[in-house]
Amino acid sequence: MPSSLKIDESVVEDDAAYPITVTLRHLTEEEATPKQSSTSANGQGTQDGLFRSNLAKDDTQDLLDASKINARANSEEVIHAKYMIGADGAHSWTRNQIGLKLEGDSTDYIWGVLDIVPITDFPDIRMRCAIHSADCGSIMVIPRENKLVRLYIQLTTTNQKAGDNSSRADRSKINPQMILESAQRILAPYKITYRKLDWWTAYQIGQRVGTSFSVLERVFLAGDAVHTHSPKAGQGMNVSMQDSFNLGWKIASVVKGHARRSILKTYQSERRRIAQDLIAFDHKFSRLFSGRPAKDVMDAEGISMEEFKAAFEKGNMFASGIAVNYGASAIVAKEGSSEEQGDGTDVSVAIAKHRVISDQSLCGGITVGMRIPSHKVLSQADARPWHLHEVLPSNGRWRVVVFAGNTNENQQRDKLWKLSEAFSAPDSFLNLYTPKGARSDGVFEVLLIHNAPRQSVTVLDFPEVFRPFDEIDGWDYNKIFVDDVSYHEGFGNIYEALGIPQNGCIVIIRPDQYVSYVGSMEKTAAVNSFFAGFMKEQHVPYEAQPNGTQV
Incomplete structure (x- = not known):
């Protein structure tokens, strides 16, 4: 686990230098591999019954290896690096170490997520679809492997912690049963329950983007570490992988000595602009998804289903990367200003x-x-x-x-x-x-x-x-x-x-x-x-x- 990060700014432009120093602390076996429980039934953890039985594989070598790990526990190791990528989530340790911030705010929309094997009479449960109820919120249905279905469920009951005036919701009040009951209200008159729960969570939609995606083009941030938005339809995962894909080949070209370091600036210009565009879209998409459907064409406060469908299709394009159009730069030969077509960074x-x-x-x-x-x-x-x-x-x-x-x-x-x-x-x-x-x-x-x-x-x-x-x-x-x-x-x-x-x-x-x-x-x-x-x-x-x- 990393404990400190330092950058020697005097040599950052030296291609042969290793300006980054990261100190790591070795974990104990218990810290490194916490115990896992098996698939839950209605949210209750169950043991798998195979621990130390004759059906388990011979783990003698594993135990010996674990003893070696524990022998190194709490010792430190220092690593010197040319480049570093922090893809360590919304609470990024790397981002905090290099002093960058996320800008934006949280919405009032609270969502629960269930990965379940559903027992239901809803006929389209194996179709990717969105369901708007008249007054109980919305659900997004995403079929998965092994009969699993992921449900994104709008929670109509939210509470903030006592004495807390922040915009963060109190997630301690949310559990799988509460999320399921919300889903049952939204789906009525159809019925839904489950006996197998694979995973669950709850989140408040936060729409934020980093003030910068890198420091000195040596330490970079990617994924949730530098932008957060609604995770519906895989946008979080897909956009994060696109960040890494965009950055990876550029760093490789520089490290191999093929390209100059100047191309690394295009990572922020290209991907920060995409994050800004995605968050602007996500503001609209979250409002459409969380609002109630319009009763008729005269219902100005309701959500138009045609507008929702168009936004749903645009979300697919963001997730797949098809909608991405990078602006002018040293590596994109098109007319116009690189600053105007990117995030404001000059990459001409x-x-x-x-x-x-x-x-x-x-x-x-x-x-x-x-x-x-x-x-x-x-x-x-x-x-x-x-x-x-x-x-x-x-x-x-x-x-x-x-x-x-x-x-x-x-x-x-x-x-x-x-x-x-x-x-x-x-x-x-x-x-x-x-x-x-x-x-x-x-x-x-x-x-x-x-x-x-x-x-x-x-x-x-x-x-x-x-x-x-x-x-x-x-x-x-x-x-x-x-x-x-x-x-x-x-x-x-x-x-x-x-x-x-x-x-x-x-x-x-x-x-x-x-x-x-x-x-x-x-x-x-x-x-x-x-x-x-x-x-x-x-x-x-x-x-x-x-x-x-x-x-």
């Missing part, structure tokens, strides 16, 4: 000549700053169909995807070969920013998607930059794809779906599958300029680099 390109602007008109189905949509394409080599996202795994690589059009046409074929010559030049991004001795696709993966008939060409008809050669593995057959009909799975029609013109385009995709740049096939210099804005030139052999390990 430091050197003006390296700023490039996407030509969004080239493909109406791709939005710079959003995830690239996925449609099926065929491998040129073996005609196997792949969803585009399947060939963009999260392994830290940037993708430069060339949509080359019909390469049987002379004009498109000539453009493709000129592009490949530019990408293969000594001063191209591929050669400047890939460590010497590393795999040719270790940092950047160049992919081709054409729409000439697949059987009219072969892999060997295309430039080598799209099929790099390895002395052991030979030609790479996994980087050239075609928009054509498959033998068994139909036609992906990716060109039509994404609005790709027949004269082609270049799309740069970040390691997290968000689109950074869209431009014409002729603008290879713009690709070089884009990467020059934040990548580090590589002058040392790959093996000699700090932390030089491949993903």
Whole structure:
């Protein structure tokens, strides 16, 4: 368990330094692994009956290991780190140590949560749905695994602690039986009860966002540690994972020496703005969910079901990340101010000549700053169909995807070969920013998607930059794809779906599958300029680099 955190501010800009010092206290076996009770029946804990029986596994080695843990109990260990991520919840120890705050307030809405195996005559209990009662509140139903159903239940009876004028509710008055009774009132005339309770909790919706998401771009906060809102529909979990996903590849790029530390500022610009937008939406969604339904179109104080449905669908987009649209920055080449499109942080390109602007008109189905949509394409080599996202795994690589059009046409074929010559030049991004001795696709993966008939060409008809050669593995057959009909799975029609013109385009995709740049096939210099804005030139052999390990 951490007991102290210190940052040496004098070396935070030194890429080789370890400015963070964390002191840890070793826990006893009892502190580290508290006893757990099994699934409860109507909230009552029951023992599993297997402790120390002949049905339990031989735990002799476990007991010996536990004695070693206890021998180290209460001793301290000091860790020095380059970076630290605090994803330690709404009461974040990390946030308190670095002196950051959450801003916002609590609502008056109190909700209970039950994970139960329901016994009910309500016919849609295995459907994700929302139920509004006339005057007893609301329920959200989310089916889970193993016959479990999660119920979010509005509690109409709340109490504050005596003498406490704060906005926090007294949760000591709330128990599973009280939550169940609220659910029964809301569902009436349908009936509901349970004999198996897996988990329960109660919460007061707090809508807060951190004043900052990091300190000195060395210690970062993610998830509930830096923003809190309604957890309905998995928003808390999903948005928190998106925070970590956004931050993880950026830190990895910096630690490996591929990118400059300046890209770390985009974490706050991108994710704090998303948190602000989500909380603004959550204010509205919580009001809609907790209010009573309108009796008719003339009932101005009631909640419109059409408005509620639209908000419900928008909540799904937030949870899935589909609604995310990152603003202009050094790693998102779009028009406009990075401060206005983000959270107010300046994350623009430091050197003006390296700023490039996407030509969004080239493909109406791709939005710079959003995830690239996925449609099926065929491998040129073996005609196997792949969803585009399947060939963009999260392994830290940037993708430069060339949509080359019909390469049987002379004009498109000539453009493709000129592009490949530019990408293969000594001063191209591929050669400047890939460590010497590393795999040719270790940092950047160049992919081709054409729409000439697949059987009219072969892999060997295309430039080598799209099929790099390895002395052991030979030609790479996994980087050239075609928009054509498959033998068994139909036609992906990716060109039509994404609005790709027949004269082609270049799309740069970040390691997290968000689109950074869209431009014409002729603008290879713009690709070089884009990467020059934040990548580090590589002058040392790959093996000699700090932390030089491949993903």
